[in-house]
Amino acid sequence: MLLEAERLHVRYGRIHAVRDVSVTVEPGEVVTIVGANGAGKSSLLRALAGLVKPSSGSIRFDGADITGLSAPARVQRGLVLVPEGRQIFVSLTVHDNLLLGAHARNDGEVARDIDKIYQRFSNLAERRHMRASVLSGGEQQMLAIGRALLARPRLMMMDEPSLGLSPLLVSRLFDLIGEINRDGLAILLVEQNTHMALEAASRGYVLELGAVALQGDARSLADNPALAAAYLGT
Ligand SMILES: Nc1ncnc2c1ncn2[C@@H]1O[C@H](COP(=O)(O)OP(=O)(O)O)[C@@H](O)[C@H]1O
Ligand SMILES: [Mg+2]
Known part of the structure; x- marks a missing residue:
């Protein structure tokens, strides 16, 4: 179990x-x-x-x-939670929000994993340097999921x-x-x-x-x- x-x-x-x-x-x-x-x-x-x-x-x-x-x-x-209401940081960029998901990791594969997220979510890739506040509700949910995935x-x-x-x-x-x-x-x-x-x-x-x-x-x-x-x- x-x-x-x-x-x-x-x-x-x-x-x-x-x-x-x-x-x-x-x-x-x-x-x-x-x-x-x-x-x-x-x-x-x-x-x-x-x-x-x-x-x-x-x-x-x-x-x-x-x-x-x-x-x-x-x-x-x-054991990772994608919280109710997403709780992303709207004043940070999309990319920095993703990085937060990986902050506890000390392996060398974070950049590669972020690339995988961008491949999966092209809307996030296109907006990676923009503040998360520009994202639609759906994109914010994808960002929250992407951030959670980065915690492996x-x-x-x-x-x-x-x-x-x-x-x-x-x-x-x-x-x-x-x-x-x-x-x-x-x-x-x-x-x-x-x-x-x-x-x-x-x-x-x-x-x-x-x-x-x-x-x-x-x-x-x-x-x-x-x-x-x-x-x-x-
Ligand atoms: N931080 C809190 N302080 C006091 N009561 C809370 C708090 N969070 C939730 N509750 C209460 O606990 C019960 C369960 O809430 P919650 O777990 O949010 O249910 P659900 O997610 O199924 O809607 C509700 O009666 C809610 O009002
Ligand atoms: Mg609830």
């Missing part, structure tokens, strides 16, 4: 945002977490990334207990990457998720776009009020009438 989170709880004062949630991701797997607004999806990802401290529970990654590790230490091990992740966690994108860009985003997964990366995908997320994933979890309400293989979740009623608008 690549990621194994057991019985996580996240509390913000009196708000109990994540309740006894256990999730696993195998190497190379795409797993999705879906659920309504406020269900605790971002809190769960932030706990896995080390950005919020769980009040209890444990997290193993790649065979080691990382529950007590800082966020940068988790990135260094290959083994597991990429993505928090609602399709939010605010046009339908065309959403389908390009899901193509990209498939591509980077075929390169061997495991992906933990939080989405409101339940339908597409379940299509991209092999397994899924449905969060409701902070707890896992349903889980299973993606196809049976997509066919589950309870999920359909709640999230797929049928």
Whole structure:
């Protein structure tokens, strides 16, 4: 198992945002977490990334207990989050934003990896010396993903990457998720776009009020009438 989170709880004062949630991701797997607004999806990802401290529970990654590790230490091990809302630095250039993704690396292959990102995203290559503020929402999402890839992740966690994108860009985003997964990366995908997320994933979890309400293989979740009623608008 690549990621194994057991019985996580996240509390913000009196708000109990994540309740006894256990999730696993195998190497190379795409797993999705879906659920309504406020269900605790971002809190769960932030706990896995080390950005919020769980009040209890444990997290193993790649065979080691990382529950007590800082966020940068988790990135260094290959557990990387593309946060909700992208959080790129709009006053920095596209290129400098990409470099930030590689800041923890000390190998000699960063320039080569950046070239690969530019080959994949020609819009970013053309704007590499411009401020990131000139990018469209879709391009900013690609930049956030490119930045995350530069950390050389083994597991990429993505928090609602399709939010605010046009339908065309959403389908390009899901193509990209498939591509980077075929390169061997495991992906933990939080989405409101339940339908597409379940299509991209092999397994899924449905969060409701902070707890896992349903889980299973993606196809049976997509066919589950309870999920359909709640999230797929049928
Ligand atoms: N920093 C915070 N401080 C207090 N409450 C928070 C904070 N972040 C999230 N919450 C609350 O925790 C619950 C889960 O939120 P969140 O994890 O953002 O859900 P989701 O990503 O599924 O929309 C919500 O009730 C939200 O209001
Ligand atoms: Mg969220």
